[in-house]
Amino acid sequence: MSRLVVVSNRVGDVDNSTQTGGLAVAIADALRTYGGLWFGCFESSEKSGCTLQTALGSNGVQYASTPVFSTEYQRYYAGYANSVLWPLFHYRTDLIDYREGDFRAYMSVNRQLANQLYPRLRADDIVWVHDYHLIPFARFLRRAGARNARVGFFLHIPFPPPDLLAASPNHASIVDSLLDYDLIGFQTSTDLSNFQRYLDEYAIAVVSADGTIRSDQRTSRSGRFPISIDVDSFTKMAEAAPEDVRLEGMRRHILKRKQIIGVDRLDYSKGIPARFEAFEKLISGNPSLEKSVSLLQISPPTREGIKPYEEIRKTAEGMASSINGRLADFNWTPIRYIHRTVARDKLAAILRHSDVGLVTPLRDGMNLVAKEYVAAQDSDHPGVLILSQFAGAAEELTEALIVNPHDTDEMARCLLQALTMPLQERRTRHHLLLQRIRSSNVQNWANNFLTVLLTDARSDDVSIPSTEMRQAHQALLPSEFSN
Template sequence: MRLVVVSNRVADLRKTTQSGGLAVALADAMRDRGGVWLGWDGQSNEKAESEPQVEDVGSVRVISLPLPKDEYENYYAGYANSVLWPLFHYRLDLISYDPAYLRDYHAINQRFADALIPHLQEDDLVWIQDYHLIPLGGYLRQRGCRNRLGFFLHIPFPPHDLLAAAPEHADLIKTLMAYDVVGMQTETDALHLKHYLEAEMTITPDEEGYVTSPGGRRCFIGRFPIGIDVEQFRRMAEDMPDDVHFDMMRNQILDRKQVIGVDRLDYSKGLPQRVDAVDRLLTRHPEMEGRFSLLQISPPTRENVEAYANIRDKLEAMTGRVNGKYSDFNWTPVRYIHRSVSRDKLAGLYRASAVAFVTPLRDGMNLVAKEFVAAQDPNDPGVLVLSQFAGAAEEMTEALIVNPIDVDDMAEKLYQALTMPIEERRRRHEWLYECIRKSDTKIWLEDFLACLAPPMDDAAAAA
């Protein structure tokens, strides 16, 4: 059976490395397996009258979809990222709603459906990705699609009472019943959806995790934690670029440890609290001045959304304040980079770091945590400090789990990580490495597709 992946943006499969959790997780798997990948082509025009571009890249047929500029803005910056993103990250205060956002969110999903239908074969498995395309399965069904349809949500799913704050929330969530499988990052997320369906639609899941829609379709709702290609990333980290190696040597000579944070510049990542924690640690433990520095890499994202511009201004002001308070002529406590860094260089930076400070206020999974563990030298590994509100915390229990709202807790856990004995570091790393190997990209993909594949009796009937 052929795999058909649909996502907001189609990855460039000619690149050996990808950025973004979705592209990283799927690109290598699609190269190995083959199939079809449909997504936006990255171009916004005044009109979208041109046909989708179809190109074969190795064994993958890439379908690039043009979209009209105003419609796309309302769909992407509007409903997807000014309504769904803050809502699903528990930030009702940041929701900005306009009826045109919802109208064009559905219009773009219908364009995706119209573009995909002509390319589908009878036994294709269709796997739709993330919050941008929640209603796509319903529109495919309206157009006669009888394929097995799966949906995977890469971000958190909120509790029932929060979700109910969204305009027309019931109509949106009802579209999930068009799928045969709905996958979530964590057990908590899956439970939130099941509780919503019980409370709002009187649909009760059975003991196996299936729900049955009023139309009679059975949909499985389950946890499928996303992973990384652990061995590939480990090899990438071992092949450290020269400039990263020289910087690591300098830190070793100065007896200085590097703490690393890598996050898109997003209000869900807890970046101001992270800088506050560095300040608090240095206040409580003045002997740590000059002994470590936080390298915070935060590429820009969605800068046309007001909330993102605000978090940038706040972070830059806080970084300047902390550096002005503590810096010496040859040391600054926070090194802030506001641009993208290639994944191969990031792998080397992880390996050169003594601590990863991964402290989102809310996150679907957070692959930085897994990449950091994969990159470490097992003989002298670094320590992962991980937010209890990251999806990864459900699996990676041997990290130092921290409450990102509690700055004192963050400061003390960071101090504990920086001063942890090597025996404990090795023990924790060995456990975490085995943990991420058991849920790597290949296993995530195989587990989801095994669930999405037709039941044996249906498959036999189709043969």
Template sequence: MARKTPGRLIVVSNRVALPHQTAAGGLASALRAALAENGGLWFGWSGKVSAAETGAELHQASDHGIDYATVDFSRADHDAFYAGFSNGALWPLLHYRPDLVDYQRSHLDGYLRVNRTFAERLRPLIGPDDTIWVHDYHLIPLAAMLRKLGVKNRIGFFLHTPLPAAGLLIALPNHHELLETLASYDLIGVHTHRDLRALEDYFLHEAGAVMRLGGRMRMPGGREFRAGAFPISIDTEHIAGIAQKAVGLKEIVQLRESTRGIALIIGVDRLDYSKGLPHRFQGYARLLERDPELHRHVTFMQIAPPSRGAVLEYRAIRRELERSAGHINGKYAAPDWVPIRYINKSFPHRLLAGYYRSARVGLVTPLRDGMNLVAKEYVACQDPEDPGVLVLSRFAGVALELGDALLVNPADTEEVADALEQALHMPLTERRRRWKAMMRVLRHNDITHWRTSFLEALRAPGKPAPDQP
């Protein structure tokens, strides 16, 4: 492995963006940049399921001064840790869907077992001056397990999902056993002040913590930790440059030719029940029903790559969307016009950037979302001279930053239809004004600002977590 240097950064996540992987996105690029600053290690799951026990072998590699260490999962641990507890119980709970929580004690046992294995395999790789940054709900108890193994380093945690109110969190059986382990981190990062209030409320009223000066929380046993809002973002200028270059790509030219004289509405989401796609389709259908003059003058392209196809709820939502798209097209389509282009596959980022730039309206309406970077990417990809309009769910974390979008309740089909109509008829001067205001935010709060502000707070003992917008 590459040489260890004092004060390295160690990133731990469920999945690792290994060298030469072409699918790595903005978050992976940001973490690699942080790791490259003074040498670092990225540790996590290899993405492979093995016949051996979880962590039986440690796979190691190095590239451009960054070390990578991964472990395989056994089939049983993959099913319990990943498919079972992480995505069957925690994901729906964190996205305000307790009705979809599938809690099984055996899944929790597998979740804790994998986190324990991560801690045991990571422990020998940690130097005395290293800083550890753990990511997301898969690894909530990792710091507590590292502390039991004698690790005294600074350890931070960032939650990439929303965090619901304490009244929902306590619906999880054995919530104390899991959630109170977050106190073993030195700094907990969430996207928004709404999430931060939920975290503080849980620890103050359910875990018996008290608030200290500087925003520190003190547990009954004396352990102190900090929490702060760190809204994740994108590489704004890089994405804007990609979009500008994409205009001449063959696929983008073909799209524009096929929508000549037609306003394009675009949505890009993983196929997930948290994204509000059935409600989105209903809102668009209501727009067509109310305003027949828009027929043949607007089309909605929804890109929704499948995810977690083995989970029943995901198969069900795919069938529902296919029926809905077929119904809308069957009701409103003409021989020379299709109202909805529903696409179940992914596209390279350079093409998505071109699609965003070609769309008059970006439709981003999740029922709940930690942040939602599609909204930010849509804004960054726009032509400054002729920008499109963002229609955005007020329940996405990004809505607290991009107030110049048209904010909607995604469950209100009339409100969504109203916003679409307003966006399609918005004058150029207003479109430019709104776009410029949102771009100012994105240029200031970009992905570099996110990672540097978190790491500065983590590495500064006793310093209050920043009060970011």
């Protein structure tokens, strides 16, 4: 029986049901089902002599992490991955901070990880690589010797249109290296279309109607595989509310106060300042809501030390303080802002006891908080989900109140609509949303991806780009990618 080998930047914990982060949670759920090996890396202060860290978890899941020296890791992770690829893929070309040395470190770390994993692979292993940190991983793994291995890639974040992607000096090598995967998966139809348009516009491959990609490297497949959650386990987690969350919910019920909740890593792509502005407009335009509704914003820190993240923290904290200064009373705080990680089991209960889920990123690959909010609700008295049109989840969760996160007036109107929505409408919307996330839970996501990965790509009626076109593309690649 084939073994599943999952590769991601960091290794999580299959046995930890309370860990946070969409990628870690989804991978853990898949490995709990399939078993296998979870492989990644960690930052090390030792330049040499640090050995691979290994462990064994439940369900036979193995863990392996390889060390990367701190200076190189920071250039790979904070440098190229999160100062170039992250803003670029989230359509924020204004925030790109490109340095050639960071790109070289990015390639070097991917090569190191591939060289470390290759000797540990079995002949029939299925390798599933995750996210933007590891785009070139398959190319280096195949160069190490795994030429015939089944290797798939899933991008958890958006994929930008060709004209935006071209803002990166290394866009050709990034896309070219994706063609070494047998299957390239995306969250949404838009992301898949953007990728396929790039292949067409730069004439590096030909894509057929079924997503088959033919280049002179290999025949691959591409597809849309929207990620999800384990609905039943999250619902149970939400129902088992800790006493402090339950008592706080009872207190608000007695006082007839409602809670709006936002849960996001503190990232500029999440639209937190616009959310605060919309909430202030809601209160200012509807004085009767004073003291009867509050916004709880939970924003764990992330990627500290990178300038745009320091700036968004100052902006969010400053806005929360300013709005509270203007609107608060001695017994009412309009915005409660938490800048730390909240355990997933407690977070599930908080979502259940919140009347409105406000999920308004400026751009997001999927946003599992939207699905978690739906799963957490009491079906008899559900809350209302407000969802950004630019979140990947908006392709599926059409019964939510869909908003433009740049339009704070529209967001304020939707907040009022959600807070005053009749019970029957809330039940109807929630019922349909719950059906959607149940029909495409995390197990289905993993099954669908792995089924396609194990299916041979078809190449009928698909021709290779002309030699002239391919040579033009090769001229854009760095020397290490040109063969």
